[in-house]
Amino acid sequence: MTSRQTVSLLALLTLAVGAVIGLLALPVGGAAPTPAEITRGKYVFGATGGCGCHTESGNPPKPPNSGGRKYEGPFGTVYSSNITPDAKTGIGNWTDEQIITATRLGRRPNGERLVPVHPYTVFNGMAAEDLRVLVSFLRTVPPVNRPTPPKKLVPLFESIALPAWLAAFAPRENPPAAAPTTGAARGEYLVRAVAHCGECHSPRTLTQATDNSRFLGGNAKGPEGAAMPNITPDPETGIGKWSEEEIAEYLGSGNKPDGDVAGGLMAEVIEGTLAGYKDLTKADRLAIAKFLKTVPPVKNRVEQPKK
Amino acid sequence: MKRSALRTTVALGGLAVVIAVGCASMETAKMSPGEAVAERQKLMKANGEAWKGAQAKAKAGDLAGVATEADTMAQNAKKITPLFPPGSLEGKTAAKKEIWEKWPEFEASAKNFEMEAGKLRDTAKTSNKEATDALVKDFGRKACGSCHTPFRVPPPPAPSKG
Numbered sequence: 188m189t190s191r192q193t194v195s196l197l198a199l200l201t202l203a204v205g206a207v208i209g210l211l212a213l214p215v216g217g218a219a220p221t222p223a224e225i226t227r228g229k230y231v232f233g234a235t236g237g238c239g240c241h242t243e244s245g246n247p248p249k250p251p252n253s254g255g256r257k258y259e260g261p262f263g264t265v266y267s268s269n270i271t272p273d274a275k276t277g278i279g280n281w282t283d284e285q286i287i288t289a290t291r292l293g294r295r296p297n298g299e300r301l302v303p304v305h306p307y308t309v310f311n312g313m314a315a316e317d318l319r320v321l322v323s324f325l326r327t328v329p330p331v332n333r334p335t336p337p338k339k340l341v342p343l344f345e346s347i348a349l350p351a352w353l354a355a356f357a358p359r360e361n362p363p364a365a366a367p368t369t370g371a372a373r374g375e376y377l378v379r380a381v382a383h384c385g386e387c388h389s390p391r392t393l394t395q396a397t398d399n400s401r402f403l404g405g406n407a408k409g410p411e412g413a414a415m416p417n418i419t420p421d422p423e424t425g426i427g428k429w430s431e432e433e434i435a436e437y438l439g440s441g442n443k444p445d446g447d448v449a450g451g452l453m454a455e456v457i458e459g460t461l462a463g464y465k466d467l468t469k470a471d472r473l474a475i476a477k478f479l480k481t482v483p484p485v486k487n488r489v490e491q492p493k494k
Numbered sequence: 495m496k497r498s499a500l501r502t503t504v505a506l507g508g509l510a511v512v513i514a515v516g517c518a519s520m521e522t523a524k525m526s527p528g529e530a531v532a533e534r535q536k537l538m539k540a541n542g543e544a545w546k547g548a549q550a551k552a553k554a555g556d557l558a559g560v561a562t563e564a565d566t567m568a569q570n571a572k573k574i575t576p577l578f579p580p581g582s583l584e585g586k587t588a589a590k591k592e593i594w595e596k597w598p599e600f601e602a603s604a605k606n607f608e609m610e611a612g613k614l615r616d617t618a619k620t621s622n623k624e625a626t627d628a629l630v631k632d633f634g635r636k637a638c639g640s641c642h643t644p645f646r647v648p649p650p651p652a653p654s655k656g
Contacts, residue, residue: 246599246644413648441635446546447649448634450642458635458643465635 220323228324231317233466234381237459240304241267244455251460253277253331258304258410261395262348263340265302273330286325287318291362300349302338303357312360312380328461356396369470374478377471378403382464387415387452390487404485413451414489421484434476438464527582534577535587541570545638548614552630557618560626564615567637571608575601588647596644603641610637 220228232238243249243256254269272279278286285296293300293307301307313321341348360380367373378384389397390406398404405417405424420427426434433444441449441457449457457464467475525533544566551559580594593600614633618626642648 246596416648440631441639442545442549444546446542446544446549448545448638448642449648450639450646451648453648454635454639454643458639 224320228320231321233462236456237463242460250331253333254335265338266336271331276334286322306386308357308359309383314366356394371478374474401485404487405489419485424488431476435472438472527584530582531587561615561618568611574604
């Protein structure tokens with residue numbers, strides 16, 4: 188072998204090794220997303236309220252998306268999952284498709300069903316493109332090795348109660364071909380599917396499904412024991428007296444028309460984690476306000492529960 | 495001679511501090527939980543009015559007005575913690591018991607409110623509209639929210655126009 192042949196062979200080998208390393212470096216599931224896609228993904232992430240259930244609150248706050256937040260219900264006790272790209276304790280080894288399936292269909296890669304504290308029946312209404320860029324963004328969040336505590340479910344919940352409930356009682360949003368871009372239609376898409384407002388603000392039926400016949404009518408026993416306001420346009424018990432501008436202002440800053448500010452879980456989703464409702468554009472906040480004005484008013488005065 | 499004068503001054507100063515602290519604590523001690531709740535609600539109402547005023551004035555470009563409202567909040571902030579005597583959860587209060595479980599954090603939140611209000615006042619005084627607007631934009635969440643989010647049950651829904 189001449190020295191020129193040796194050099195060529197070495198060059199080829201280097202190229203091959205380089206290509207293999209390059210392929211391995213790619214995220215599972217396809218070509219690397221562009222910075223613009225990641226930015227759009229972060230925007231969608233903010234529009235969900237920063238996927239806040241997946242970050243444990245506290246002082247100091249736990250790392251974003253590292254899960255571990257406790258949820259108790261008639262089903263038992265569950266903890267939100269670590270959705271950082273950590274390979275062992277997060278979703279680092281999941282393909283894009285697997286993450287999307289868990290988000291909107293509530294199925295883990297092994298086929299197991301998620302407890303619908305994660306509102307997949309609602310996220311099912313997200314546009315495919317929004318879910319795709321959301322996943323791209325999730326992969327850019329620093330990985331955190333933090334195992335999710337094991338769930339404790341009541342007997343037969345996963346095998347019988349949950350599938351039956353999903354089939355018989357759970358309302359499900361349907362995805363649009365593409366996310367609407369303007370006006371009340373945009374607002375409706377954001378409210379129903381992405382920002383999942385109904386999960387907290389709609390009352391629940393006996394089976395704990397959201398009662399969409401009283402959509403956004405308030406829930407005295409909302410998540411984490413908090414009372415959730417009626418945000419329908421009823422002037423006495425809802426937010427009928429707020430102007431669209433005031434609703435948009437509130438979503439962006441937490442400031443209410445009367446000089447008060449948002450508190451509790453609403454403050455959390457406005458602030459978000461790496462992004463929140465506050466990062467929505469004014470146009471999107473106004474679109475939400477426009478849609479909220481079209482929701483049938485529900486007369487329901489929500490009282491605070493006793494401390 | 496000089497030394498004795500100094501000694502007298504220190505002694506008098508010390509006495510004044512003791513009296514002042516004594517009076518202040520008597521003032522708080524005299525307050526029943528119900529009174530404390532009523533007093534702090536009055537204070538928070540005033541803060542709400544001041545914050546509403548600050549926002550309206552910022553929108554109108556009245557920076558001197560913003561400074562006045564912010565100063566009201568900064569002064570009010572100093573009065574917050576004494577109005578939360580342990581266990582004052584009587585009647586219609588939105589205070590959470592976590593206030594007393596995490597008292598240092600609660601104190602820090604009140605201090606944060608005072609500092610943020612002071613920052614807003616001082617910035618508005620410089621007549622720098624851009625910097626003032628930037629502070630106004632985040633003030634609700636950062637100054638009020640640092641306390642309201644962890645320590646207050648969100649107010650009764652049915653929000654009405656103020």
